[in-house]
Every structure is written in structure tokens, then in C-alpha cells.
Amino acid sequence: MNHEIISNELDERSQVLIEKVEEMEKEIDSKNKEIENLKNELEFLKGIISNKNKKIFGASSEKVDANQLCFFNEAEKHSDSKVEEPTVEEITYKRAKKSNNIGKKDNLANLERKIIEHKLEGDDLICDKCGSELVEIGVKSRKEILIYIPGKLIVEEHVLYSYACKTCEKENEDSKIVSPEMPKTIFYNSMASNELIAHTIALKYLHAMPLYRQQSYFDMMGATLSRQTLCNWTMSAAKALEPIYNYMKKELLNRNYIHADETTLKVINDNGKSSKSKKYMWLYMSETNAKPIILYDYQNTRSSSCPKAFLGEYSGYLQTDGYSGYNSVSEATRLYCLAHIRRKFYEIVENLDKEALKKSRGVIGFNYCEQIYKLEKELRETYSSNEDYYDIRFNIRKEKLEPILDNFIEYVETEIKNALPRSPLGKALDYAKKHLPGLKNVLLDGSLEIDNNAAERAIKPFVIGRKNFLFANTAKGATSSAKLYSIIETAKANKVVVEKYLVYLFNNLLNIDSNNSEALENLMPWSSSIPDNLKIKIKK
Secondary structure (H helix, E strand, C coil): CHHHHHHHHHHHHHHHHHHHHHHHHHHHHHHHHHHHHHHHHHHHHHHHHHHHHHHHHCCCCCCCCCCCCCCCCCCCCCCCCCCCCCCECCCCCCCECCCCCCCCCCECCCCEEEEEEECCCHHHHECCCCCCECEEEEEEEEEEEEEEECCEEEEEEEEEEEEECHHHHHHHCCCCEECCCCCCCCCCCCCECHHHHHHHHHHHHHCCCCHHHHHHHHHHCCCECCHHHHHHHHHHHHHHCHHHHHHHHHHHCCCCEEEEEEEEECEEEECCEECCCCEEEEEEEECCCCCCCEEEEEECCCCCHHHHHHHCCCCCEEECCCCHHHHHCCCCEEECCHHHHHHHHHHHHCCCCHHHHHHCCHHHHHHHHHHHHHHHHHHHHHHCCCCCHHHHHHHHHHHHHHHHHHHHHHHHHHHCCCCCCCCHHHHHHHHHHHHHHHHHHHHHCCCCCCCCHHHHHHHHHHHHHHHHHCCEEEHHHHHHHHHHHHHHHHHHHCCECHHHHHHHHHHHHCCCCCCCHHHHHCCCCCCCCCCHHHECCCCC
């Protein structure tokens, strides 16, 4: 009996101990999971800090050390169009007109002056009614044009003479008065020559020199030009060049393949209201190999309505980053960017040592990206000079690229099941899962590129300029800048000398109907009508 009691007590105690052990094991498992989650959270936060530090202090290049990864070889703040430029009074005397300009006025008194007299000569001096010789009767008008010569400014004073026939006057008491033509400039009432306007625009939008620095630049040449005057010239030039911009846009929308990107811009006054919110400069461009077009479009939002408004019913290929706003262009075939996918995996592997790389699941995704880039490089280096390059690339991609993309997609689908969603690997896999199917559209046409780097390169000139001028004062100024950047970058892409091309546009826009498509086509930087002296000579 005693043995049974003792045995029962031992069994009860054993059961209690077993239950306590099980509870402790459960508690230990719970603590281990908590510790593991904390470790993952710590790694996640370390990754964020590492990426932030890299963006602030590190190099911008995403190149990877080949010895480490041997898996594969890889305007306008002061603009006021209502204020007139100071001019010189006509005919009888010279004095500066009074104006409401506040601050420093334009002063050209110290510049070299060149007087050009426009007189009739030869047969033009013969009266077309009676055949008698015309007699000079006085000066009809005068006009000053500020001329830019590289490193120098001079004032050309154009004196326009009038002529009358004295014989007709005696016989008919009436005489026809004739005069030669005054030289035309793009701004009829402005003192600025077409060359000077082109130079000012090139300094600001090609060389990123803000207008307040140009003020000092012209000051050293002896001409005191107010910032307000320079602003007005810039805004008026954008208005004059609108037909060129509109024609380029029409031509772009007829292309089969468009790249798009966007970047931020600070605008102080938007539609008369002070604004602190981000505004956006959107970029749309055609492929760079044939008659490239690069257009900027200012908008006060990053809404999906912006690409929809610009591209309308565009139904070709549209290549972008992963921003969903471009989905509004519903008729287009979307094509995503491998560089953005690669960047997510690069951020995982960039700081790993050799031992960590062996264990990393992220390096597999990175190496798929490297395989694709390696294949694309080989195609470009081997066949790009061939006139059938796109057809060759299309066929080889179907054979070699498609299996890589399929394997990449399979890897992503498998790994994402076990990856922590908030971890760098989880984020990279999620991004790749969303955009790899769209990247496969590169297989549809040999002219399509594997990434959107062309658009990112094309938007850099604006980003560099933004670092210098920091902001636009008004939405109107930002819109003007978009048009001028567009024409300049398109001219550059077509290997045309920008400043000479701007002068050419100003000279010819005076003499054509802006609604004449054929006339506008002849002014495009890719046109065969462009004079040879405007084209950049390519060194062989």
C-alpha cells in the first residue's frame, strides 16, 4: 500500500515536472522567436542606416568589386513682362526713357558703338513712277541692337533713311516715300540681338549659369543689364519657340517607343500662391539612335493625370521606373527598368564580405541582373554596327535572354515565400515580383532597351541646373524653362551646336508661318535642311 502511494506521488510529481519543462520549453521557444525577430529588426534598421549613409557620404556608382563578386564578369524670380526695356528715343535726341524699374537700370554707355546706315543704292534710287533719281530727305528711324561677339558686346545703331522723288512731288504734289528695311530681331521692340538672346539662353540652360551670375558676367563686358531684363528675354524666348516645342511633341507622340522619368522642382509662387509642396519636371524622350527627341513638361503634381495629359492615347512602348502613375497611359505597352530591380539587390550585397556573400540569398538575384547586363553588353559590342542590329538582338534575346528572365522570375517566386517582408531581401523580391513580368516585354521588339537609363541621363542636365538656380519663382517661369530645356537637349542629342541653332531658329521663325508643318520640319535639328556649319563635327 505504501509503495502504491509513493508511486502515485512520484507520478504526480513527474507529471508536474514534465508540464513545467514543457512550459519552460514553450517560453524558451517564444523568447528565441522574439530574439530572432529583434535580430531581424536590428538588421533591417542597420540596412536602412547603411543605405542612408551611402546616399549621403558614399559614391553614387553602383559598380561592384569584381574580385569580391566573381560569379560573373561584370527663371525667373524678377521677371515682369509688363515692364518695358529702357530704350533710346528715336530720331532727334538720345536719352533713357523713364521707367518704373526698381533697382539697377540697364546702362550701355560704356560699350563700343557701331553706326550702320541703311541707304538706298543703285537701281533702288530710281523712282518707279517717273524714272527720276530719289533724293534723301532725312532719317526715318533709329534702332539700337545689343550685339554679342564672343567675349565682347557692342552696340549697333541702325539708322534708317527715307527717300522721296522730287520730280513726282513737283508734278503731282505727291511723292512716294521709300526706305530700306530695318534688320529684324525675334523681339521687335527689344534692344537684344538674336545672337545675344541665344547666348543668354545657352548660358542658363546649357551651362547652368543662373541669371544673377550672368548679370556679373555682362557687367565685366561693360554692359549693366538688370536681372529683370534677362528674365524677360528668357521668358519671351520660350514664348517665341513654342511652335518648335509643339512640333517636337507632336513628332514624339508618333514614335513607337518613349522613355519617361520625373524629378522634383521647387516653385515659390504657384498661380499666385506661396507654395512649399514639391512640384515636378517630367521628362519624355524617344530612342536615342534615330532623330532623338527630349521633352520636359512642368506640372505642379506627381499625379497620374500628368503623363495621361501629356501622352494622351499613346499606344506604343512606354519605359519607366516602377511608379504606378504611368499606368494611366492605359493604351501603352509598359516596359520596366532592370537598373531599378538591380539596385534593390545591390543594396543587399554591396557591404557583404566573402563569407556573408556565400550565405546571402540576395546575391542570387543580383547575379541574374549581372547575367542580363553581360548578355546585353556582348550584343552591343558585337552587332551594334550592323544595320540589322535590332533584328539580330531580337532573335538572340529570344534564345538567351528569355530563359534567364524565366529563371529569375522562378527564383523570386520561391524566395519571397520565406523572406521577411520588411527586410532588404523581402523588399527587393517584392519589387522584382511586381516588375519582372513587365521587363519581359523587352522581348517583343529588338529596338527596346533593358533599362530606362537613357531617361535618367537625359534628366541630369536639369538636375545640375537646379543645383545652381535652386528654384523657379513662378509656374510660368518653370514652364518656360521646360520648353527651353527641351529644345536645347534635343539639339544636343542630334549633334547640333546649340547656340548657333538657337540663332538659326530665331532668324527663321521671323519668316515662316508657325502653322506650316513643312516649314517647321525644316527647322528641326534632325532635318537635312540644317546648314552644315550648325552640325557638330565628329572626329574620326
